[in-house]
Amino acid sequence: MVKYLGFLMIIISCSLAGFVYAESLRKRVLELKELERALNHLQNEIFYTHTPLPEAILSISKKGKYGFKDLFKDVATDLKENKVKDVYESFQNNLEKHKKSLNINEEDRNIILDLAKGIGESDIESHMSIFSITLKNLQDQIEIALEKSKKDMKVYRYLGISIGLMTVIFLI
Numbered sequence: 001m002v003k004y005l006g007f008l009m010i011i012i013s014c015s016l017a018g019f020v021y022a023e024s025l026r027k028r029v030l031e032l033k034e035l036e037r038a039l040n041h042l043q044n045e046i047f048y049t050h051t052p053l054p055e056a057i058l059s060i061s062k063k064g065k066y067g068f069k070d071l072f073k074d075v076a077t078d079l080k081e082n083k084v085k086d087v088y089e090s091f092q093n094n095l096e097k098h099k100k101s102l103n104i105n106e107e108d109r110n111i112i113l114d115l116a117k118g119i120g121e122s123d124i125e126s127h128m129s130i131f132s133i134t135l136k137n138l139q140d141q142i143e144i145a146l147e148k149s150k151k152d153m154k155v156y157r158y159l160g161i162s163i164g165l166m167t168v169i170f171l172i
Helices: 002-047 053-063 066-080 087-097 106-119 124-171
Strands: none
Touching: 002 053, 002 066, 002 106, 002 124, 053 066, 066 087, 087 106, 106 124
16 A cells, blocks of 8 residues: 555656746746836836836836846846946846846846946947847747747646656566
């Protein structure tokens, strides 16, 4: 009886691992869409209402979801309190700090850092092109993440179940 309970626990734990990994793929798509929405809002705050950058970033943090809410809040705090020398450094430090709570990969991180490099050091006209390039790159990443999640979610779910069943079969 205990033996069968152990087998059941193995199957459940492996299946759960597959489902958790598949869910992280879905969360990445949601977070990238949220980031796109936040950057559109930031762009509007800067260009149309001429809000200073720390206040604009704080504004999008209040309306944000997921891990980016905390990221933007910390960046705004760093900029308001002059804890860092530029926007890039603040984003770099806070992306590292919030690494575990965000479901982004290195390419997504680089898109954010490229925006941060340009946003703090250029004029409004240059900001327009920086934002358009960033949003285009982000849309490309969203499409890639969406395709990957559609393709791989079922695979990881079934893989988790299969590994659990194979392990039990080998133990029998």
